[in-house]
Amino acid sequence: MPFSPPADAPRLAVVDLGSNSVRLVVFEGRARNPLAIFNEKAVLRLGRGMQASGVLHEEGVAQALVVLRRYHAIARAMGAEPFEILATAAVRDATNGGAFVDEIRARLPDAPVRVLAGAEEAALSADGVLCGIPTADGLLADIGGGSLELVTLRAGAVGPASTLKLGVIRLAERSGGEPARARAIVESDLATIPGLAETGGRDLYLVGGAFRALARIHIAQTGYPLNIVHHYAIGREEARDLAALIGGAARRVLERLPGVPRRRIDDLPFAAVVLRRLLRASGAARVVFSANGLREGWYLSQMPPEIRAEEPLLAAAREQGRRLGRDPGLPPALFAWTAPLFADDTPPERLLRAAACWISDIGSHDHPEYRPEQAFLRILRQPGVSIDHHARAYLALVIAIRYEADNAAPFLLPARQLLTPAAAARAERFGLALRLAYTLSAGTPDLLAATALIVEGRRLVLRLARASGTFAGDSVLRRLERLAEAHTLVAAVENGDGGTA
Numbered sequence: 001m002p003f004s005p006p007a008d009a010p011r012l013a014v015v016d017l018g019s020n021s022v023r024l025v026v027f028e029g030r031a032r033n034p035l036a037i038f039n040e041k042a043v044l045r046l047g048r049g050m051q052a053s054g055v056l057h058e059e060g061v062a063q064a065l066v067v068l069r070r071y072h073a074i075a076r077a078m079g080a081e082p083f084e085i086l087a088t089a090a091v092r093d094a095t096n097g098g099a100f101v102d103e104i105r106a107r108l109p110d111a112p113v114r115v116l117a118g119a120e121e122a123a124l125s126a127d128g129v130l131c132g133i134p135t136a137d138g139l140l141a142d143i144g145g146g147s148l149e150l151v152t153l154r155a156g157a158v159g160p161a162s163t164l165k166l167g168v169i170r171l172a173e174r175s176g177g178e179p180a181r182a183r184a185i186v187e188s189d190l191a192t193i194p195g196l197a198e199t200g201g202r203d204l205y206l207v208g209g210a211f212r213a214l215a216r217i218h219i220a221q222t223g224y225p226l227n228i229v230h231h232y233a234i235g236r237e238e239a240r241d242l243a244a245l246i247g248g249a250a251r252r253v254l255e256r257l258p259g260v261p262r263r264r265i266d267d268l269p270f271a272a273v274v275l276r277r278l279l280r281a282s283g284a285a286r287v288v289f290s291a292n293g294l295r296e297g298w299y300l301s302q303m304p305p306e307i308r309a310e311e312p313l314l315a316a317a318r319e320q321g322r323r324l325g326r327d328p329g330l331p332p333a334l335f336a337w338t339a340p341l342f343a344d345d346t347p348p349e350r351l352l353r354a355a356a357c358w359i360s361d362i363g364s365h366d367h368p369e370y371r372p373e374q375a376f377l378r379i380l381r382q383p384g385v386s387i388d389h390h391a392r393a394y395l396a397l398v399i400a401i402r403y404e405a406d407n408a409a410p411f412l413l414p415a416r417q418l419l420t421p422a423a424a425a426r427a428e429r430f431g432l433a434l435r436l437a438y439t440l441s442a443g444t445p446d447l448l449a450a451t452a453l454i455v456e457g458r459r460l461v462l463r464l465a466r467a468s469g470t471f472a473g474d475s476v477l478r479r480l481e482r483l484a485e486a487h488t489l490v491a492a493v494e495n496g497d498g499g500t501a
Contacts, residue, residue: 003079011037013080014298015071019047019090019145019167020267021209022064024071025295026080032307032315033386034131034292034299038078042067043263047090047146051173056094068104072111085113086298088121089146089167118163122149126158127297129205129290132230132385134312138202139282142293143210143271145169150193153205164189166274168210168267179247179269186277193281200283204239207293210271213264215289218242220259225414226380230291231388239287240279247272292385312386313351317358320382325361326443333445334360338433340455341487352391353430356398360434361443363403372405380414393418394427401431402438429486436462436479440470460489 005011005028013026026038044067046060068085075083085104091097092115104113116124125142130153140151148166152159165174166189175182190196206215215229218238234242246254246268254265278284300308322328334357342353363375380396387395393415400412407428416424433453441448450468454461462480464470472480472493484491 003077005079011078011080012299012302013038013071013075013078013083014295015068015083015085016295017046017064017068017085017087017091019050019088019147019169020045021145022046022067022071023295024074026075026078027299030303030307031319032303032310032312033319033384034296035383038074040071040074045145045169047094047167047169049173050090050094050146051170054094055096056090056100061100064100065103065107068108068111072108082302083111084298085111086124086294087113087115088294089118089144089163089165089170091115092117093146093165118147118149119161121147121294122151122161122163123158124294124297124301125149125207126151126153126161127300128292128294129153129207129297130156130158131296131300132290132292132312133205133288133388134386136203136205136288138204138284139196139199139278140205140207141211141274141278143167143206143208143274145267148274150196152195152198160195162193164193168270168274171270171274172266175270179273182270182273183277186274187281190277190281196281197283201285203233204278204282204284204287205290206275206287207290208271210264210267211275212289212291213261213268214242214246214271214275216259216261217246217257217268218259221257225417226389226392228381228389228392229289230385232289233389234287236279236285236287240276243272243276243279245272247276296385311351313355313391314358316384316386317355320362321358321360324363324365325358326364327361327445329445330361330441330443330448331357333448334434334437337437337448337451337453338430340453341433341460341483342430343455349426352394355391356395356430356434359395360399360402360438362399364443372400372403372409373411375403376400376405376411376415389418390423394423397424397427398431398434401428402434404435425486429483432479432483432486436476436483439475439479455489458489459492460484460487461492461494463494466495 009029011026011028016023021041021043023041025036027034028037029035044060044063046056048057101113126140129136129140135156136153137155138153140153142149144167146167148164151161166186171182174185212229215232254260321331335354363371366374376396379399380392397415440451447470450465450470452463481491
């Protein structure tokens with residue numbers, strides 16, 4: 001009997017049937033941030049040879065029918081509903097694409113199959129990127145095996161979209177396997193798209209497996225402290241150098257590069273050619289890699305408007321806090337309690353402070369000896385789609401300090417490498433504030449409400465209500481003094497009877 005997920009954690013599944021590969025993703029829950037609990041890919045290269053033949057690769061078709069039956073069985077066994085198969089460029093363009101879809105429907109009569117038009121594919125990819133980067137501003141480029149989708153993004157709004165036959169398999173075939181010839185083809189095709197130069201000075205968002213492979217190579221080459229492609233960002237010149245290196249390298253050189261996925265070796269030079277020409281045509285100042293795309297866009301399309309409208313970082317933090325914390329009433333109280341110390345917050349800083357409050361108790365069930373490191377790593381390496389690398393490092397450092405991590409602990413090094421000294425110092429100050437709050441309140445909003453932090457001139461005053469169960473013991477005084485010192489203030493305590501310590 002198929003698994004029946006609980007009502008508060010339903011499952012839904014999508015198959016991305018592309019020119020190069022077919023992938024099943026099963027998501028759990030109905031929330032602002034997709035949570036993938038199963039992800040499997042098979043490389044079939046359905047679009048191989050299509051440039052010359054016009055038909056889907058025969059061996060790929062046979063393999064696809066077997067794989068799709070497996071994916072359908074997995075989705076049903078996991079209790080995923082809805083389940084949908086999305087077919088992209090290869091099926092869309094092949095002369096036998098319709099017959100292939102008919103065969104899928106005959107074999108899997110209860111499995112919906114949708115052949116996406118280029119505009120639909122681009123729109124879903126854009127929604128997927130905006131799912132994780134809601135204020136994305138620039139040009140989105142989603143590369144597959146058969147096509148390249150381009151979408152203009154303006155501060156989170158989706159603009160004009162285009163589809164070009166510049167997927168890595170198709171480009172390789174159009175150019176006869178010659179990256180040098182591919183450059184002219186890409187340049188010519190991009191010249192047909194109006195307005196690309198308007199991206200100048202903004203971001204270029206890269207989606208698709210071949211682009212992600214370029215990011216992994218760059219991460220490995222540079223010794224970057226976080227092996228997460230999603231939200232990985234590099235400057236224009238770094239991106240140009242990376243594209244030049246990969247686009248001009250012989251296969252034997254690529255095979256020796258650290259981080260190179262072996263199944264992507266043949267695709268990499270053509271992805272690099274597309275990247276370099278996109279940089280030239282768009283004038284983008286920065287490249288941002290996104291692990292989100294069509295599948296996450298499909299997920300978001302299944303969500304009601306009120307969920308889609310949520311701020312994604314705060315939604316993710318709330319979900320973690322409610323699942324792993326002890327009292328869901330505490331985070332809003334912490335946000336208000338710490339406000340006097342951070343009165344000059346900018347909106348992004350205020351958002352990070354709110355998120356940190358929600359996740360500040362996620363180590364409550366961990367072993368106390370490992371709590372600081374466990375909480376730090378859980379945040380730094382979480383699979384969340386809405387958290388960029390700066391936010392990961394900032395929030396992880398805040399929570400590690402809240403759990404009394406030694407400032408010199410080696411496990412904190414990745415966060416310190418990712419943050420500016422000013423951002424790291426701010427994270428430490430907020431971590432110290434949370435440490436004091438938890439010492440006073442035992443993690444309860446009732447006890448916290450009996451206390452207050454007040455900044456009076458150069459003094460940081462901790463006010464305690466009488467007979468509330470809170471008092472200024474040694475640990476409280478020690479933590480208050482350290483917090484005041486971090487803010488270049490002088491610590492003081494006011495008791496409920498009006499006395500001052």
